Amino acid sequence: MNSPASATTAPKPRIAVLGAGSWGTALAALIARHGHPTVLWGRDADGAAAIDTLHENPRYLPGIALPESLRATTDLAAALKDADLVLVVVPSHAFAETLRQLAPHRPPHAGVAWATKGFEPGSGRFLHEVAGEVLGADVPLAVVTGPSFAKEVAQGLPTALTVHSDDAAFAQSVADALHGPAFRAYTGDDMLGAELGGAMKNVLAVATGVADGMQLGLNARAGLITRGLNEMLRLNQAIGGQPETLMGLAGLGDLVLTCTGDLSRNRRLGLALGRGQSIEDAVREIGQVVESVQTADEVMRQAERHGIELPISNAVRAVLHGEITPADGLRKLLSREQKPEYPTDLFG
Numbered sequence: 001m002n003s004p005a006s007a008t009t010a011p012k013p014r015i016a017v018l019g020a021g022s023w024g025t026a027l028a029a030l031i032a033r034h035g036h037p038t039v040l041w042g043r044d045a046d047g048a049a050a051i052d053t054l055h056e057n058p059r060y061l062p063g064i065a066l067p068e069s070l071r072a073t074t075d076l077a078a079a080l081k082d083a084d085l086v087l088v089v090v091p092s093h094a095f096a097e098t099l100r101q102l103a104p105h106r107p108p109h110a111g112v113a114w115a116t117k118g119f120e121p122g123s124g125r126f127l128h129e130v131a132g133e134v135l136g137a138d139v140p141l142a143v144v145t146g147p148s149f150a151k152e153v154a155q156g157l158p159t160a161l162t163v164h165s166d167d168a169a170f171a172q173s174v175a176d177a178l179h180g181p182a183f184r185a186y187t188g189d190d191m192l193g194a195e196l197g198g199a200m201k202n203v204l205a206v207a208t209g210v211a212d213g214m215q216l217g218l219n220a221r222a223g224l225i226t227r228g229l230n231e232m233l234r235l236n237q238a239i240g241g242q243p244e245t246l247m248g249l250a251g252l253g254d255l256v257l258t259c260t261g262d263l264s265r266n267r268r269l270g271l272a273l274g275r276g277q278s279i280e281d282a283v284r285e286i287g288q289v290v291e292s293v294q295t296a297d298e299v300m301r302q303a304e305r306h307g308i309e310l311p312i313s314n315a316v317r318a319v320l321h322g323e324i325t326p327a328d329g330l331r332k333l334l335s336r337e338q339k340p341e342y343p344t345d346l347f348g
């Protein structure tokens with residue numbers, strides 16, 4: 001038996017984080033603080049240089065000190081060389097392209113996780129479907145999701161999220177890298193439900209933002225959150241996700257955070273629209289990715305495919321396209337027929 005003095009600690013897995021926006025930087029900083037050799041890849045040379053040498057991401061997380069051990073580069077091959085685990089954190093519109101770029105450089109043993117929320121724009125495919133197709137069936141895949149504003153994680157504030165994978169050992173290894181003194185990482189095996197929750201909450205956050213921007217009151221906000229959760233549960237049931245996933249961090253948790261927290265870009269978009277601002281001005285002012293704009297279309301495509309009515313999500317889609325005003329959307333929702341809160345077929 002080894003004495004404590006002679007016992008050797010296994011080296012921590014080396015991690016490549018792809019996407020140097022607010023969430024990629026916050027997750028890379030978290031993992032680096034946990035002692036993992038961590039490289040952050042971004043496409044912007046000035047941004048990467050600032051992270052690597054000044055230990056700050058001035059564009060996306062200004063004023064927050066990043067760990068000195070965190071390396072950053074624009075060289076994708078260098079970032080992936082020797083990686084044991086790859087974490088993709090680019091916006092959904094860049095997800096497939098980033099996977100295609102990383103594929104030839106991925107070390108054969110390195111599994112791929114992502115913290116992107118949304119669907120593949122245009123096809124509406126789930127991101128795990130895209131990853132399976134681009135990387136092949138043998139590569140371990142996982143989705144990282146849950147209520148987590150990048151700024152708070154970068155500041156070291158307590159956070160809980162969840163890692164879902166078909167490969168339990170891989171989910172555990174991703175959770176191990178994320179889990180730490182102020183960060184709880186849970187695991188699960190429902191990639192479908194986890195991805196649906198993370199995508200849909202962005203659309204529903206616009207709805208509550210619009211209501212708050214129109215000063216409709218706290219009752220309206222709570223009603224939208226609850227009926228929004230019901231929309232998530234109904235689509236989830238149709239696509240075959242597990243209901244408990246949507247009642248946990250990946251669904252209810254993220255829905256509450258994004259619908260009520262003003263750090264949410266999707267909520268802020270809704271607030272601006274509810275106050276009468278144009279979508280173009282609102283998106284420009286936010287200056288970061290606002291996933292709901294594309295996700296609303298893909299959610300409604302999924303709903304149509306499965307013959308499900310999602311009135312709140314549909315109203316958000318129509319407002320985002322300028323087909324109706326927020327006031328029209330409100331009128332439509334309030335004039336719907338009265339009915340049971342839980343139709344008998346919701347949970348089978």
Ligand SMILES: NC(=O)C1=CN([C@@H]2O[C@H](COP(=O)(O)OP(=O)(O)OC[C@H]3O[C@@H](n4cnc5c(N)ncnc54)[C@H](OP(=O)(O)O)[C@@H]3O)[C@@H](O)[C@H]2O)C=CC1
Nearest residue numbers: 020021022023024044090091092094116117149150288289
């Ligand atoms: N921020 C948050 O709190 C959270 C975000 N997420 C999700 O994480 C994902 C990323 O969002 P987030 O980091 O917040 O977004 P940001 O707007 O903060 O940053 C986006 C980043 O993606 C980069 N990017 C854009 N297009 C490409 C591309 N084609 N190839 C490579 N990089 C690209 C941008 O680079 P450049 O600067 O050069 O344009 C930038 O570094 C989204 O799906 C979001 O929903 C999930 C949980 C929390």
Ligand SMILES: O=C(CO)COP(=O)(O)O
Nearest residue numbers: 146147148149264265266
């Ligand atoms: O996904 C998030 C929190 O979990 C971030 O939400 P926003 O993209 O609306 O800022």
